[in-house]
Amino acid sequence: MITFDNVTKKYKGMSVPALDRVSFTVDAGAICGVVGLSGAGKSTLIRCMTGLERVDSGTISIGGVSISALTGAELRQAQRNLGVVFQHFNLLSQRTALQNVMFPLEVAGVARNEARDRARELLDIVGLGDKLNSYPSKLSGGQQQRVGIARALATSPKVLLCDEFTSALDPINSKSILELIMRLNADLGVTVLIVTHQLSIAEQSCDRLIVIDEGQIVENGPAKDVLESPKSRILRAMVTTLTWS
Ligand SMILES: Nc1ncnc2c1ncn2[C@@H]1O[C@H](COP(=O)(O)OP(=O)(O)OP(=O)(O)O)[C@@H](O)[C@H]1O
């Protein structure tokens, strides 16, 4: 479903690449975690998947479509197969919860009535059926992230990308948002890529786990195995320090 084949990305002015010959695959319907320290290249990996950053070499394909090779209208079409959940929610403050979820549908040219029905349905699924007309400032962080998740799912993407999506939340809200993502994965069959500093999130939810260090993949395997016997310097350090919390 998701395939990275020898992907390298170097930002201008940087001496080392942010992604260095990265190759991995994630099966359709799986939840895959990506962990690593700050600056390891995790967000770059996500931005390259969305086409926000262009790769220097290698290919990224999603559902058989080589997204790294596309531009313009073709890229925008392919991007509808990707839902992105952000750390700081990134909701539009002048729009209600319902209007925020309708937004990607409007951009995709979906008729207003249809977009409204779909947005209502999604807000119901994420447990916010009673907050349709609330503005983001009137919602808690956990509720805002639920809106963010509903919005990410609006165009029925095959893949959900979550970059540090619980970092701005307290542990109770983090847990319930993670459970929501796991339920959506089970119910909708959406493939999920979770970028996180927190090993506990990977342990609870991920089928696979990738560890990235200075742009290179240093571990990749079933999450349980990787966490039980960490081989890389970086994961050993993470396991023995505070990144469980
Ligand atoms: N737009 C940019 N221009 C130049 N360098 C960048 C840019 N974005 C990221 N970098 C560099 O690329 C490397 C990887 O950054 P990235 O944001 O992918 O790390 P990360 O693993 O997401 O870190 P964090 O856990 O702090 O979010 C870092 O050295 C960073 O300084």
Ligand SMILES: [Mg+2]
């Ligand atoms: Mg990041």
